[in-house]
Amino acid sequence: MIRALATALLCGAAIIGGDVLFRASLLSQLRPIILTPGQQALVDPPVGVSWEGPQRMRVFLSNAGEEPRDLGIQESPFQLAADLFPRAGGYQLELRAVQLGTWIRASRWFQVQAAPAAPRPTDHEPRTPDVKDLLTALDAARTARDRAHERTKFLSEENATLRGESARVTQQLEALYKTQEEDAERVTDLERRLRELADENRALSDENAAIRLRLNSVIPCSVWGYYSYPRLQIVPVTHPMLTVTDIRGQVFRGQPECELMRRADASAASVCFCVGNSWGG
Numbered sequence: 001m002i003r004a005l006a007t008a009l010l011c012g013a014a015i016i017g018g019d020v021l022f023r024a025s026l027l028s029q030l031r032p033i034i035l036t037p038g039q040q041a042l043v044d045p046p047v048g049v050s051w052e053g054p055q056r057m058r059v060f061l062s063n064a065g066e067e068p069r070d071l072g073i074q075e076s077p078f079q080l081a082a083d084l085f086p087r088a089g090g091y092q093l094e095l096r097a098v099q100l101g102t103w104i105r106a107s108r109w110f111q112v113q114a115a116p117a118a119p120r121p122t123d124h125e126p127r128t129p130d131v132k133d134l135l136t137a138l139d140a141a142r143t144a145r146d147r148a149h150e151r152t153k154f155l156s157e158e159n160a161t162l163r164g165e166s167a168r169v170t171q172q173l174e175a176l177y178k179t180q181e182e183d184a185e186r187v188t189d190l191e192r193r194l195r196e197l198a199d200e201n202r203a204l205s206d207e208n209a210a211i212r213l214r215l216n217s218v219i220p221c222s223v224w225g226y227y228s229y230p231r232l233q234i235v236p237v238t239h240p241m242l243t244v245t246d247i248r249g250q251v252f253r254g255q256p257e258c259e260l261m262r263r264a265d266a267s268a269a270s271v272c273f274c275v276g277n278s279w280g281g
Contacts, residue, residue, distance in 0.1 A: 045080070049079065055076055057096065059074045086136075087133050092108070224252040
């Protein structure tokens with residue numbers, strides 16, 4: 001228990017020390033921290049800009065609804081001239097790394113209180129409203145609206161494409177499920193047929209064994225005999241005669257019986273051989 005508690009405390013101290021070290025050294029050297037102007041601060045032009053971190057940064061300034069303007073590479077601190085703020089309103093200041101671009105950047109929103117002072121009209125010169133600023137703001141609003149419409153159209157087309165893709169995938173899944181069901185039915189039918197064939201094979205094997213048993217019980221040769229010359233003194237010699245019985249007329253059913261008779265017969269002319277087998281040969 002004490003060892004686990006000590007390990008937890010050591011890990012916590014290492015995490016806190018690493019966080020402090022990286023925030024104090026590495027992070028501050030890579031990512032800038034904007035000091036002025038403050039977040040959502042209300043300022044009067046010209047506006048002073050300063051930051052901590054890399055000294056050289058590329059500076060961008062943009063108004064609501066407008067594209068950011070590239071003010072080039074600047075060093076902290078410097079000032080934004082009054083002519084960069086044509087009207088009062090919200091502005092965004094963005095710092096980007098010179099080499100890595102948008103990978104390392106920082107931004108700050110602030111409010112400009114009033115436009116740069118313009119010469120007051122005399123009593124003889126009537127004061128006209130600033131229509132140019134209104135037209136610029138109107139164009140910016142129209143541009144933002146057109147971009148929103150294009151974005152909405154793109155998202156609608158992408159949504160329709162995704163719906164079509166989803167429907168196609170659903171059809172493919174249904175076809176796959178149907179194919180799997182058909183395959184399962186085929187496999188079931190094949191298994192049933194295999195069982196039937198196995199039963200038939202066992203029946204044939206049993207029948208074959210019974211037939212072999214019957215064949216093994218059958219005597220292969222049922223009649224034995226030999227050739228003999230009954231009248232050797234006659235010239236010319238007569239044709240040999242097949243002898244299959246003994247002097248009592250008993251048929252030789254085995255080879256030993258035939259051999260016993262052949263040895264006693266002086267006219268024997270051959271060895272005993274099978275004359276008739278059980279198959280009618």
